[in-house]
Amino acid sequence: MFEAATVALVEPPPNKVIVSEEQTDERNLIVLKGGFSSGDSSYQFELKSDGTGEIFYSDFANDSEEFAHEAKVEKLATEIEETIREQIALQAQENALDDAEIESIREEILSEMLEEVFWGEINQTLEDPFFRSFYDDGEWGEEFQTERGTVDEFIEFLELCVLTEREILPSNEDYLVVEAETEFDEAGISECSYYTNRLGDLVEIACEYYKPSGFRYDYNDGCYDRSSGYSMSSESVSVSLSEAARAPVREKMLGMVRLKSRLAAMEIEREKIERLTAF
Numbered sequence: 001m002f003e004a005a006t007v008a009l010v011e012p013p014p015n016k017v018i019v020s021e022e023q024t025d026e027r028n029l030i031v032l033k034g035g036f037s038s039g040d041s042s043y044q045f046e047l048k049s050d051g052t053g054e055i056f057y058s059d060f061a062n063d064s065e066e067f068a069h070e071a072k073v074e075k076l077a078t079e080i081e082e083t084i085r086e087q088i089a090l091q092a093q094e095n096a097l098d099d100a101e102i103e104s105i106r107e108e109i110l111s112e113m114l115e116e117v118f119w120g121e122i123n124q125t126l127e128d129p130f131f132r133s134f135y136d137d138g139e140w141g142e143e144f145q146t147e148r149g150t151v152d153e154f155i156e157f158l159e160l161c162v163l164t165e166r167e168i169l170p171s172n173e174d175y176l177v178v179e180a181e182t183e184f185d186e187a188g189i190s191e192c193s194y195y196t197n198r199l200g201d202l203v204e205i206a207c208e209y210y211k212p213s214g215f216r217y218d219y220n221d222g223c224y225d226r227s228s229g230y231s232m233s234s235e236s237v238s239v240s241l242s243e244a245a246r247a248p249v250r251e252k253m254l255g256m257v258r259l260k261s262r263l264a265a266m267e268i269e270r271e272k273i274e275r276l277t278a279f
Helices: 072-092 099-123 150-165 198-208 242-246 249-265 272-276
Strands: 019-024 029-038 043-050 052-056 064-068 141-146 173-180 212-218 230-234 235-242
Touching: 029 072, 043 099, 052 212, 064 173, 072 099, 099 150, 141 150, 150 173, 150 198, 150 235, 150 242, 150 249, 173 198, 198 272, 235 242, 249 272
Parallel strands: none
Antiparallel strands: 019 029, 029 043, 043 052, 052 064, 141 212, 173 235, 212 230
16 A cells, blocks of 8 residues: 655665665765555655655656655664565565565655654644545544533533424525534634524623533635645534524523523623523
């Protein structure tokens, strides 16, 4: 799946990590070369010991992207060399290894270790965009959650807010939709939500109290495997209006009593409670 990582040096000594040492005015520059795959494309990249690097796009022969990094390339080269030696010695205890098998071990370890560095240290620091790993689907966002209380309690409060609406007015929107906070957006009613001034005030109180958060990356352009093709969007919860619209008046009145109690427990001003819970 992943391109084998390679590094270049003419006639390297046996069992050595192959690195390219380019002469500069001040010192030798160590370059580690690896590869990775994202989406349907494969890429090569270089890590240099001067804190720079470059990604090469296989689909576009002359296209590349430079980046800065803080990876300790000299230390990494030593760790790769030690790991290769240890693995060769370990496997040689069981069976004699020919040159092809030794080279296969070398390529596999180089590939795995450089791939790990790319996904663990480099990818998330790229200015824009990131790449998307095959293995990070579970980390490609954050589920809807609340800093205080539970998500169920948050939704129950929203259901009370909808239930106690004096009247569900005709609208193109059939749900109260509340979006969580992200790095870029505050929590609040979604633009595609049913809205009244009262619900707006109640949702603001709920968000300030429960502090919901959560996000996902949504695909938004033609470049599948890059996060420039994705944008961060708030996770959301929604409450149907239809059940509240059919609820009898007695149920609404009991809901209003419960809502008043919940608002009091949140230490909301008495005047505001009376305004928001008056029929």
